[in-house]
Amino acid sequence: NAGVMQNPRHLVRRRGQEARLRCSPMKGHSHVYWYRQLPEEGLKFMVYLQKENIIDESGMPKERFSAEFPKEGPSILRIQQVVRGDSAAYFCASSPLYRSTDTQYFGPGTRLTVL
């Protein structure tokens, strides 16, 4: 059973371009969480999704950021018109069910660098 997969592992974009980060949860997991880790800072929650539904997006910046988890395929975190402040490591995690006592399994992260 493969773990959580994220791609690309490293992504370089110029200011104003779009960044698309992909997350494939563990097999059988229908809950996906996205977190951001800015340089020298702790992890911060961004969004929680179930298949085809956004459950909690209270951590997402209001503009330029969006997330989806379609019925088929990976979850996508999309950042439009990237700025230097978007440079960070973006982690996704998955769990099989939503219960607060469920372990979340983390992917290896995507390191976004904005030039």
Add this chain to the structure above:
Amino acid sequence: KNEVEQSPQNLTAQEGEFITINCSYSVGISALHWLQQHPGGGIVSLFMLSSGKKKHGRLIATINIQEKHSSLHITASHPRDSAVYICAVVETSGSRLTFGEGTQLTVNP
């Protein structure tokens, strides 16, 4: 003030020492997680606690719900334990993880 506070921020130990990392939180929670982030950046979930104590190998995690405090202990520490250890809570009001700032542990041979 952060909702989740960890101490110490940095910890250096000699191989074999007993290590304790503390986590205090100020909100009502349904669960607390301890995570390990390796130097390469990958994150591994070590424990999930809602009460009591759990042990896995040389790692022990405890939680006191009344005092809103958790500790992570490492017995017989080893250089391969060097990593950032992160405490995270699930608030009773929601589904998201709220993270502490992490404790950078360095174990010297």
